[in-house]
Amino acid sequence: MAGTKERILDGSLELFNSKGVTAVTTNHIADHLGMSPGNLYYHFRSKEHIIRALFERIDADARGIMSPPPEPITPRWWAEVFLNGLDTVWRYRFFFAGIVELAGRDETLASRLRGLSAWIVDWTTAAIDTLVEQGSMAALARDDRRRLAENVFIIIWNWTSFTAAFRGDVRLEELDAREGVLHSMLLLTPHFEPGFAAAVRAAIDQATVGRPGPVPGSPR
Amino acid sequence: MAGTKERILDGSLELFNSKGVTAVTTNHIADHLGMSPGNLYYHFRSKEHIIRALFERIDADARGIMSPPPEPITPRWWAEVFLNGLDTVWRYRFFFAGIVELAGRDETLASRLRGLSAWIVDWTTAAIDTLVEQGSMAALARDDRRRLAENVFIIIWNWTSFTAAFRGDVRLEELDAREGVLHSMLLLTPHFEPGFAAAVRAAIDQATVGRPGPVPGSPR
């Protein structure tokens, strides 16, 4: 028996993901939960506050996934981070797909977002540095390391929704985890030492067996 | 003296880019143009139709930029394609940033979009093949060539809006063309033959001198 606040967040997330933030009204959310609009507004002062609360979940998720890397960084761990990142993007896909509009009309949210994204890019840059130091990755100019980290960030952030929008379905049914990791990891693999690249590839195959989406070897 | 239809499209684009599609109503657009709502509706049956017409401009732009590549592909030409692509994304940024919501509520638009994006990815894949054939780029597995093309597509599509959202400004004043090309080109450069990579880099520097945004050598 989750608290009402959490039920509202879960229901909102479900509707936002399936119908889009704009199409979903506070009354729809209340309806969906078999609850009155008045009650919903007792728990959240506005739709904006619901979205902010969902962002706080994302924030906590992301910082949990990106804990301090082990030294040395292992292919297995690295693959897991990518996989977990994609999974969070998938579960909160309404947010990642609509961030520009959402941040554009809520400066409080925009500010929190800037904090999180800077943190993620810094973390990714640091992880890349560690990979270089441990000899798993070729050295890169400082500017290019930052660009590379930002590219990884952008691909993971957008891969899911873009795949959904550009194939037959605007809304995918499931996250194709393996393909997503291969996409994002492809930014890094050309810089990897060959043995490390092969190990990462093997770790991805192992980690994505049995996950939703096409599995290794299946026809496309 | 552009026709009224074109004036409406220009004005809508300006407002969509600066305030976001959701915040801009048909009445705002009419106001902005010193025109009556009735007149606007005489020219476009709905807001949806305005957005569709703007997409047609994007479609024409994109197909114009991605004309058949010269053989061999030159660094200069390649840099220009990236630069022009980013420029179109910048000019119609409301669309690129909001595509998931937009496509989600207009199946006609979604269908047109899928056609264009498939076309762009195919074109990019073919260009990569040409680079490999002419010896400017290392060979890649077939799946990875497609993934690489899709990554380039995703980065160019999103780099502008993400840069805007994740720095101090949700709305950038200008396109930082040089940084955008360096970001997107960084997906390809590790696969380039060293001489070609250096030539591309030089072509980017030359092409972006005098463009808006930080210029080569300026402090960040």
Add this chain to the structure above:
DNA sequence: GTCTATAAATGGATAGAC
């Protein structure tokens, strides 16, 4: 082609009872 006026519908949010 363009305007004024307004209909019709929707959505966010609150008051007050239980």
Add this chain to the structure above:
DNA sequence: GTCTATCCATTTATAGAC
């Protein structure tokens, strides 16, 4: 904490005059 009823503002879109 939750519900019913409802207000108010906004937005899309049309009718009909010029």
